[in-house]
Amino acid sequence: MPGEFGLIAKYFARPTPSAVLGPGDDCALIQPAPGKQLAVTTDMLVAGVHFLPDTDPGRLGWKALAVNLSDLAAMGASPRWVTLAGALPAVDEAWIAKFADGFFACAAEFGVDVIGGDTTRGPLNVCITAIGEVEPGQALRRDGARPGDEIWVSGRPGLAALGLAHLQGQVKLPEPWPRLCVGALEKPRPRVALGQALIGIASAAIDVSDGLLADLGHICERSGCSAALRLVQLPQLRDLTGSGDQHDGALRRIALECQLAGGDDYELVFTASAAQHTQLGRIAALLELPLWCIGEMRENDGSKVTVFDPDDQPVSFDRQGYDHFGQQTA
Amino acid sequence: MPGEFGLIAKYFARPTPSAVLGPGDDCALIQPAPGKQLAVTTDMLVAGVHFLPDTDPGRLGWKALAVNLSDLAAMGASPRWVTLAGALPAVDEAWIAKFADGFFACAAEFGVDVIGGDTTRGPLNVCITAIGEVEPGQALRRDGARPGDEIWVSGRPGLAALGLAHLQGQVKLPEPWPRLCVGALEKPRPRVALGQALIGIASAAIDVSDGLLADLGHICERSGCSAALRLVQLPQLRDLTGSGDQHDGALRRIALECQLAGGDDYELVFTASAAQHTQLGRIAALLELPLWCIGEMRENDGSKVTVFDPDDQPVSFDRQGYDHFGQQTA
Numbered sequence: 001m002p003g004e005f006g007l008i009a010k011y012f013a014r015p016t017p018s019a020v021l022g023p024g025d026d027c028a029l030i031q032p033a034p035g036k037q038l039a040v041t042t043d044m045l046v047a048g049v050h051f052l053p054d055t056d057p058g059r060l061g062w063k064a065l066a067v068n069l070s071d072l073a074a075m076g077a078s079p080r081w082v083t084l085a086g087a088l089p090a091v092d093e094a095w096i097a098k099f100a101d102g103f104f105a106c107a108a109e110f111g112v113d114v115i116g117g118d119t120t121r122g123p124l125n126v127c128i129t130a131i132g133e134v135e136p137g138q139a140l141r142r143d144g145a146r147p148g149d150e151i152w153v154s155g156r157p158g159l160a161a162l163g164l165a166h167l168q169g170q171v172k173l174p175e176p177w178p179r180l181c182v183g184a185l186e187k188p189r190p191r192v193a194l195g196q197a198l199i200g201i202a203s204a205a206i207d208v209s210d211g212l213l214a215d216l217g218h219i220c221e222r223s224g225c226s227a228a229l230r231l232v233q234l235p236q237l238r239d240l241t242g243s244g245d246q247h248d249g250a251l252r253r254i255a256l257e258c259q260l261a262g263g264d265d266y267e268l269v270f271t272a273s274a275a276q277h278t279q280l281g282r283i284a285a286l287l288e289l290p291l292w293c294i295g296e297m298r299e300n301d302g303s304k305v306t307v308f309d310p311d312d313q314p315v316s317f318d319r320q321g322y323d324h325f326g327q328q329t330a
Numbered sequence: 331m332p333g334e335f336g337l338i339a340k341y342f343a344r345p346t347p348s349a350v351l352g353p354g355d356d357c358a359l360i361q362p363a364p365g366k367q368l369a370v371t372t373d374m375l376v377a378g379v380h381f382l383p384d385t386d387p388g389r390l391g392w393k394a395l396a397v398n399l400s401d402l403a404a405m406g407a408s409p410r411w412v413t414l415a416g417a418l419p420a421v422d423e424a425w426i427a428k429f430a431d432g433f434f435a436c437a438a439e440f441g442v443d444v445i446g447g448d449t450t451r452g453p454l455n456v457c458i459t460a461i462g463e464v465e466p467g468q469a470l471r472r473d474g475a476r477p478g479d480e481i482w483v484s485g486r487p488g489l490a491a492l493g494l495a496h497l498q499g500q501v502k503l504p505e506p507w508p509r510l511c512v513g514a515l516e517k518p519r520p521r522v523a524l525g526q527a528l529i530g531i532a533s534a535a536i537d538v539s540d541g542l543l544a545d546l547g548h549i550c551e552r553s554g555c556s557a558a559l560r561l562v563q564l565p566q567l568r569d570l571t572g573s574g575d576q577h578d579g580a581l582r583r584i585a586l587e588c589q590l591a592g593g594d595d596y597e598l599v600f601t602a603s604a605a606q607h608t609q610l611g612r613i614a615a616l617l618e619l620p621l622w623c624i625g626e627m628r629e630n631d632g633s634k635v636t637v638f639d640p641d642d643q644p645v646s647f648d649r650q651g652y653d654h655f656g657q658q659t660a
Contacts, residue, residue, distance in 0.1 A: 075357045083372040122376030
């Protein structure tokens with residue numbers, strides 16, 4: 001059985017063309033492009049909290065990196081470099097090999113080099129720091145939304161939460177939704193190209209990791225605005241909930257809850273002035289990624305996000321998103 | 331009880347004058363100085379592996395950051411920015427407050443800004459990524475040692491391991507050693523100023539985290555050399571082991587083992603051509619930090635480090651340092 005250093009070398013030391021010096025020294029060395037700012041983000045994923053301990057290691061490897069690249073995407077940054085630290089209860093080479101496969105598949109797809117890391121024995125835990133580049137002053141922040149800006153979201157938020165509910169037996173999704181929703185949960189695609197396309201267009205952006213209401217709420221908080229979100233403008237899941245029988249009524253409620261409060265989607269929610277509406281349609285077409293205008297920012301009325309039903313009446317929801325310490329779920 | 335975001339804001343969001351954008355967005359934004367390279371390192375510390383679960387949280391906070399700054403020191407980099415991710419079994423505000431105190435005391439002392447982080451519920455785990463700046467081509471690496479170079483170490487490696495042995499009741503250190511050794515264990519001082527002073531002088535460097543033999547072995551490996559380490563040239567611990575009675579004989583053996591194989595000291599071991607000998611004496615005086623010339627690099631003879639006793643005879647040691655997966659200690 002190889003020791004710690006052997007394991008790192010065997011599975012994680014791959015060529016790092018974008019680094020001056022890759023894994024194997026006290027630090028990695030990188031040379032940022034002249035004048036660029038760096039966006040830096042870190043995420044820790046814990047077995048039993050963020051994923052089930054028996055999660056497929058290849059999917060975990062992909063997702064662990066993807067959620068960090070999603071934070072870079074939400075700033076409009078180009079992913080460049082990542083470090084990976086992990087604790088494992090025991091050396092399981094097959095597990096490590098599969099994790100590395102998923103991790104490096106994601107790294108290759110988004111063009112990042114794994115420049116360093118740390119492995120140790122301990123309860124299963126994966127911590128990643130990702131670094132991207134962005135032109136000075138161009139990063140998409142949470143604090144730039146202004147009253148009157150339109151609110152947009154990419155893709156179909158809620159699918160990942162529906163996938164989780166399906167896997168946990170809380171709903172039984174009709175075909176072909178299980179594959180779509182479980183895929184969204186297990187192999188999220190960070191919206192890197194969208195984030196970069198939004199530079200100079202979006203006034204604020206965030207990725208949907210905790211749920212649409214919660215994450216849009218962060219934009220409200222940082223921008224000092226309120227938000228009006230209109231249910232009729234949300235992406236419709238007609239073929240999922242359209243047949244109208246009683247079972248579908250329950251499914252429709254759960255689907256709406258997942259859309260508004262389900263985390264783990266890694267779509268982008270962003271704001272832009274109405275003057276950008278046409279341009280955003282072009283970006284959606286170019287990226288082959290649906291973009292939905294779901295409401296508008298308002299003057300701060302003391303609330304964060306108000307949801308309006310099809311009759312333009314405000315409705316209330318209890319769950320505002322996932323907060324690791326705020327709620328007691330394991 | 332505040333939620334996750336409240337906790338982060340309360341204890342970890344402090345001014346970050348060296349960042350363009352600090353905690354609170356999807357990413358932090360930093361602007362590296364023009365032309366500089368960045369040194370990046372990450373370390374994960376796990377309760378029960380790297381520290382005892384009941385470790386004083388303030389000391390843990392200091393040490394968690396110090397060990398990362400030590401990796402920057404070993405590259406000769408100037409510490410600038412860090413991210414902090416942590417898992418906690420439960421919200422314990424008193425614990426968090428003390429941890430933050432220790433962490434920010436170290437950050438303030440070495441001039442780094444805490445630009446972002448992540449907190450979650452889970453088995454106690456602290457993961458830090460540190461970023462420093464260094465002039466292109468100037469970083470101290472592990473691969474630059476050449477046959478004939480002298481081998482140097484700073485301070486008195488072994489004190490931390492002696493402190494641990496004392497705390498665990500394996501030795502009873504005479505006064506005033508308990509305070510010195512436990513202090514070295516609990517509040518290590520990364521040799522940041524030394525690392526920077528060694529730029530242009532040292533041919534290779536590494537910090538002593540796993541033990542002198544093991545870490546010097548990494549220099550040998552990466553530089554393609556062997557090393558000769560002379561026991562008589564090690565820092566003497568005379569007043570610790572000098573009284574000559576039987577108890578002191580055992581203590582002397584343990585002290586030597588700690589010097590050669592004890593981890594957690596975070597001194598620097600480095601190589602430099604003999605022409606730098608006088609200059610290194612000046613640096614030691616300037617920094618008020620003892621530097622010991624403990625041997626020399628040799629042509630690669632297939633071994634890594636050979637230790638010579640006072641009669642110039644090679645001696646062998648079993649423990650070459652700490653390897654989280656290679657040994658079974660909890």
